[in-house]
Amino acid sequence: MGRHDLVVLTFTQPLRGRDLRAGYLPSDLLWGALFSADVRLQDAPMPLENPYRVSSAFPYAGGEWLLPRPRAADAPGSAGDSAGGGAAGDRKAVKKLEFVNLEDFLTLAGGQRLSAERLARASARQRRALLPVTAQEPPLTMTDAQLNRTLRGTRHAGQGDGLARARYAAPLTDLTPTERLHLSREARGQGASGQTERQRNAQDRVTQATDTFTTDALAQPRLAFLLETTSDAQRARMLAALRLLADTGLGGLRTHGSGQFTLELQPVPDGLAIRLTASGQHVLLGLTHPTPQEAQAIDDSEDARYSLRRRDGYLDGTTLERQDVWMLTEGSLMPGPLTGQVVDVAPPDFPHPVWRSGLSVSIGIGTTGGAA
Numbered sequence: 001m002g003r004h005d006l007v008v009l010t011f012t013q014p015l016r017g018r019d020l021r022a023g024y025l026p027s028d029l030l031w032g033a034l035f036s037a038d039v040r041l042q043d044a045p046m047p048l049e050n051p052y053r054v055s056s057a058f059p060y061a062g063g064e065w066l067l068p069r070p071r072a073a074d075a076p077g078s079a080g081d082s083a084g085g086g087a088a089g090d091r092k093a094v095k096k097l098e099f100v101n102l103e104d105f106l107t108l109a110g111g112q113r114l115s116a117e118r119l120a121r122a123s124a125r126q127r128r129a130l131l132p133v134t135a136q137e138p139p140l141t142m143t144d145a146q147l148n149r150t151l152r153g154t155r156h157a158g159q160g161d162g163l164a165r166a167r168y169a170a171p172l173t174d175l176t177p178t179e180r181l182h183l184s185r186e187a188r189g190q191g192a193s194g195q196t197e198r199q200r201n202a203q204d205r206v207t208q209a210t211d212t213f214t215t216d217a218l219a220q221p222r223l224a225f226l227l228e229t230t231s232d233a234q235r236a237r238m239l240a241a242l243r244l245l246a247d248t249g250l251g252g253l254r255t256h257g258s259g260q261f262t263l264e265l266q267p268v269p270d271g272l273a274i275r276l277t278a279s280g281q282h283v284l285l286g287l288t289h290p291t292p293q294e295a296q297a298i299d300d301s302e303d304a305r306y307s308l309r310r311r312d313g314y315l316d317g318t319t320l321e322r323q324d325v326w327m328l329t330e331g332s333l334m335p336g337p338l339t340g341q342v343v344d345v346a347p348p349d350f351p352h353p354v355w356r357s358g359l360s361v362s363i364g365i366g367t368t369g370g371a372a
Contacts, residue, residue: 010263015218054286144160282337282338
């Protein structure tokens with residue numbers, strides 16, 4: 001176990017690519033992007049005997065890093081399955097939560113339910129955290145009167161403050177300019193996902209035939225991920241690679257400026273840091289490909305709760321397909337901490353390996369020292 005940094009990303013340009021999801025970047029994408037950027041800087045790949053690790057990126061809002069909902073919350077007899085007339089409704093509300101703070105994360109991972117008040121706060125917290133952001137707030141603000149005027153003709157007419165409390169668990173006067181803008185858009189059915197499509201044309205150089213296609217773009221909220229390094233030298237290399245990525249971007253159409261971001265390093269919160277080295281049950285914070293021994297231990301465990309995700313794709317700039325690999329998803333409950341492994345997904349007879357990281361980053365959910 002090495003040193004951990006919480007890396008916060010604020011995207012200045014939308015992300016482009018496939019399978020885009022607000023508030024989320026997979027760990028294997030981040031690991032691969034860092035690996036490639038480091039090769040460009042060092043002219044040689046980093047040895048994999050003692051590799052760096054990264055978690056997936058999740059929303060970071062108000063100085064708080066949100067975590068993926070634990071899969072234990074989806075198991076029968078947990079969270080919303082408690083006795084009571086509102087149990088079914090609670091379970092549905094919990095399933096709508098993609099990201100929760102550490103306190104709610106530990107409650108759900110322990111198979112306990114959230115009270116109605118905590119569910120409402122968690123929903124509002126997630127909604128705020130998923131709003132697209134930029135490096136600067138909008139230059140113009142929206143007064144209470146202006147916002148209520150935009151609600152005329154909708155079912156929320158004259159109810160700006162009530163709508164703010166229902167959506168963000170705060171009075172209208174406490175909302176930021178960004179939150180006011182998106183509240184108005186949501187009330188008028190325009191959404192606030194930040195997802196857009198852009199039409200593009202490709203012309204064949206020989207036949208001059210034109211092919212029209214669209215690319216997806218996503219304005220991401222502020223995101224953060226854990227970076228684990230094993231030495232000061234390795235950390236310095238990774239931070240240099242991160243700075244290069246900030247300028248060149250993540251995802252597709254980077255030559256057009258897409259995916260650029262600013263970054264800052266934040267200390268890992270004490271309540272989270274102490275759990276990174278804990279024993280006992282762990283919940284995954286990144287896509288993980290277990291070793292054969294770890295996979296057998298998971299199969300033998302009665303307490304494991306997990307889901308799987310297939311990872312595939314093409315080599316950058318080619319039509320060659322990477323080999324498929326199955327990963328344990330974020331939020332999966334494991335009987336203990338995993339190591340994971342890096343997998344070579346190069347096409348058959350390819351001249352060099354193509355690495356996909358399934359290295360594990362996880363946190364313990366038991367009572368640990370000063371942790372609640």
